[in-house]
Amino acid sequence: MKTIIYYFTGTGNTLAVARGIAEELGDVQLIPIRKSVHPEEGHDEADAIGIAFPVYFLNIPDIVRDFVENIRFYDDSYVFGIATCGEQPGGALFRLKELLEEKGNTLSAGFSFVMPENYIGPVDLMGDALHREKKFAAASERYPEIAAKVREQVVSVPEGTDSVLMKTGGRIMKTVMTSVYRTPCHLHTAKTCNRCGTCAQICPTGNITVSADKVSWGKDCVQCYACIHWCPKEAVDIGGRTKGKPRYHHPDVTLKDMLEKPDSIKEDYSKIR
Ligand SMILES: Cc1cc2nc3c(=O)[nH]c(=O)nc-3n(C[C@H](O)[C@H](O)[C@H](O)COP(=O)(O)O)c2cc1C
Numbered sequence: 030m031k032t033i034i035y036y037f038t039g040t041g042n043t044l045a046v047a048r049g050i051a052e053e054l055g056d057v058q059l060i061p062i063r064k065s066v067h068p069e070e071g072h073d074e075a076d077a078i079g080i081a082f083p084v085y086f087l088n089i090p091d092i093v094r095d096f097v098e099n100i101r102f103y104d105d106s107y108v109f110g111i112a113t114c115g116e117q118p119g120g121a122l123f124r125l126k127e128l129l130e131e132k133g134n135t136l137s138a139g140f141s142f143v144m145p146e147n148y149i150g151p152v153d154l155m156g157d158a159l160h161r162e163k164k165f166a167a168a169s170e171r172y173p174e175i176a177a178k179v180r181e182q183v184v185s186v187p188e189g190t191d192s193v194l195m196k197t198g199g200r201i202m203k204t205v206m207t208s209v210y211r212t213p214c215h216l217h218t219a220k221t222c223n224r225c226g227t228c229a230q231i232c233p234t235g236n237i238t239v240s241a242d243k244v245s246w247g248k249d250c251v252q253c254y255a256c257i258h259w260c261p262k263e264a265v266d267i268g269g270r271t272k273g274k275p276r277y278h279h280p281d282v283t284l285k286d287m288l289e290k291p292d293s294i295k296e297d298y299s300k301i302r
Pocket residue numbers: 037038039040041042043044082083084085086087088113114115116117118119144145146147148252253254
């Protein structure tokens with residue numbers, strides 16, 4: 030059985046979970062979702078297609094939503110979602126189901142995993158090493174069960190909570206963080222920055238430019254926090270509030286893994302809309 034899992038990840042949690050399930054399944058192609066990247070071939074040949082992403086504000090990230098809106102499914106493959114979150118997936122997998130249904134496709138199942146929190150905000154939610162280890166262990170325990178469900182093409186209701194409270198709460202959180210707290214606008218570097226270029230390479234939207242004397246951010250930020258967590262000098266800061274706070278990425282995911290871009294990916298998907 031051939032499976033393709035498209036994944037979006039800022040700090041590696043989603044990639045680690047996708048890999049864990051892929052190892053149990055065998056014959057899985059893992060394809061990263063980045064801005065303006067669309068697979069031109071391959072997905073029509075898969076028996077199962079996974080869409081894996083981190084939960085942002087109890088919802089699906091905008092970049093993944095755009096990807097799902099643009100992807101073409103040619104056949105009746107079994108489509109499943111994988112959502113990783115820090116504590117609460119809310120209705121993220123239900124939103125994925127709605128998006129697919131709008132295109133005439135179906136989400137057969139959606140699985141959620143609680144992983145370490147990568148949001149550095151007003152409150153520190155990341156937790157200590159023991160807390161993170163417990164989350165990794167609980168996630169790994171589920172890989173065989175999820176792989177078996179995908180293999181047997183089990184149809185189920187997405188995991189999470191699709192309540193009005195979650196929908197409203199997610200919208201409020203997003204508005205506060207983007208319009209009031211203005212996370213993307215306050216990204217800047219500390220003096221320790223040595224212009225290594227890692228942030229520009231890792232940004233999934235190409236929103237960062239590194240020149241000889243400065244690093245600058247454009248307006249196309251999807252708040253993945255990759256530049257903050259992967260900067261080797263911990264020099265990326267949001268308006269002074271991330272200074273001195275611990276950075277995180279999944280221990281089994283390397284910078285090289287993050288920059289993976291398989292040959293099968295073509296840079297322009299506008300053509301096949
Ligand atoms: C902008 C943003 C919003 C987030 N919103 C939520 C949320 O609503 N609920 C939650 O449990 N975790 C939330 N998180 C935490 C991530 O979903 C979680 O850490 C995820 O596993 C990160 O995956 P990644 O390492 O693949 O990027 C948020 C993280 C970010 C950066």
